[in-house]
Amino acid sequence: MNLWTKIKKYPRIGLILLAFIAFIALGLPDGLLGVGWPSIRTGFSIPLDAIGMLLTASVIGYMTSSFLSGFLLSRIGVGNVLAGSCLLTGVTLIGYTVVPQWWMMVLFGVFAGFGAGAIDAGLNTYIAAHFGEGIMQWLHACWGIGITIGPIIMTVGLTRLNTWRFGYQVVGGFQIALAICFGLTLAMWSQNNAPSEDSTAEKRLTDYKTPMGETLRQPRAWLSVLLFFLYVGGEGGLGIWTYSLLTESRGVDQTLAGFFTGSYWLTFTIGRIAAGVVAKRIGINNLVLSGLAGALTGSALLIWNPFVMANVIAVGLIGVSIAPIFPAMMSGTSARVGDHDAANTIGMQMAAAGLGTAVIPTLMGVLARQISLETIPVFLLTVYAGLFSCYLLAVKLPKKLAMAVSA
Template identity: 30%
Template sequence: MFSAAAVVASCAGFVLIGALQALYGPAIPAFRAEFGLSPSGAGLGLSAHFIGGVAGVLLFDRLFGRLGNRQILASSYVLMALGAAGVALAPSWPLALTAALLAGLGFGGIDYGLNQLFAVGFGRRSTAMLNILNAHFGVGAILGPALIGVVGSAHYPAVFLGFALANLPLLLCLRGVRDRTPPTTAPKSGSDAGALGRSLGSVLAVFVTLYVLHVGIEAGVGGWEPTHLETVGFTAGVAATATSVYWLMMTVGRFLAAPLALRFSAQSIITVSCAGMTVCLLLATVPGLAPYAYAGVGLFIAPIFPTGLPWLSEAAPRARRAGAVVIAASMAGGVAAGPVLGKAIEWSGVRAVPLLLCGLSALCLAATLWLIRATRTR
């Protein structure tokens, strides 16, 4: 499916989509100053990006198989570049939100398109390659805010414009992507037999649940770890550093999972990840251990998203849109996590953050064990 140059370009593309998603937060002070926005109004930029992302996944899934892979990816890169340039140059906030929506549309196409192609394009190495691909998303998420920090949020237009231009050279590498995906045949393995023994709809529903919950945990830790650490006695500087370490460990975890995926099954990796994540969140209730426990959460949660996609392809080989459904659901989970978790914290208090997330993690583990039974070889 990919030449060596196309693999490198795909990883660079994931660095760029990771950076784009992470640029909106650090740019909020400049958005507020330039357009006279409230904090919630400025936060709509990221919401527009995610709404565009979900729409991009669903739209390009409709086009997948009808258009060539190169055309889908090229359109996504162009849309993302135009949207990023629009955010930089927009004279009003409504136009900036429209541009963010457009950038999100391209973001969703790249996220879905490359994940889908990597899931089927490398044979038994697909899980390892998906972990490497998604690790580069984390690299971008770390570099994006760092770049804003260096140049200052007031210069966000230059950063967004530079990002838009960085998309364009990747178009030249699309020649190395196979334009048509080989037709998927239902495997004769026990995964297929087990899936057919249960309702395909039930299997897909539990996969969606797993993805929504784990992305909710990912966003919940990233959003609430600093507040929780300050509440239990750490300084703001320590809390911010610990949160950066959490995101760093997520990136490291995906690189580490790549060689493990060549030796262990996706089911085993995700089971260990969910169990480890649950234990770490339980340990985070101990104030002195909390920063280290959150770093452990980042390490264990890292492989779940990329490792689950090949398992899903095996478990539901006849559900062509299954990948699009779970990727779109994961984005929706990221959007919903903030207000839902925020309301739960209003009721229980900030100190309950790790316990609330631990409950979600236990549900992830239960969903994984159910899926193992549902897709087991007869």
């Protein structure tokens, strides 16, 4: 029995496998830019900080499609969203390699972000609707695999072929192949996502067609959005600024600092794989709260800095601790906001994640330039303390609302 036959015979297994592959593909482009940027900016004769233009363009597209994902999923279905988004992303990434002007690459960045946001929000909504916390953890671990492999692909292109274009062509081609796979499995996505004709059957998140305006009026939805803004900002800020903090402010050996900074996403992935094994037994709230406790401890250790190796221990502790938080909070969306608003809220959360990726690391950089790099761990501790407080409020708020309604 070949793989395709198995997928058709066991559609749930096939869809999970395809979702995992899609999240690996989602992480691949994120791992290309950092390694390829020196060659890209040299080729286009642009300054070092021009990367901000491409990141901003991508975030605009990402936030737009994420925010609209609830509407798109309810109108055209999960399979169509995923197939179209993968095709758009693949064509755009290959487009990076053929445009003659920098502004054209920036423009393509909007469409790349739009495709990535739709894939991200669509799969998160689908997994939250149909599967448990463990699958959600493993889904996001696959993103970690992708962002770990991305730099390797780019390095091969730079060292063997002396071009950054190879990396984007390979990943773009993979995205197009994935779009074809989604297209071939449209019937399975539609069948597994179709509302039940049985009026007594429990509705799934993707069965609701709640108007976005109604969800926007829910305070608990906005509180849930804030959680993702803070979390992703802290995650990205740590990844971006750790190397500078260790080498420029604390005199850590560049090789040692580079090794642990570079393996940050690998540690992250291992943490999510482990969380997938224990998620159901531990529970979503315990995963999040214990992860935040570890992140606060690691941030405090990073501020204290009693000896050189404490930096490495602190970064590793934060990385392992925060790994399960994002997928756990995603799985718990319906518990925080209710099934009726969950699909729309997931899209809003993904939009907030894109915004947090841009805003919080940028604020860290401004403070580091104006004051000192030593403000970075203090800022990080503040972010995780705020996230801890907001999460406790988000968990308690639905219960208070339920008690008020019953009263």
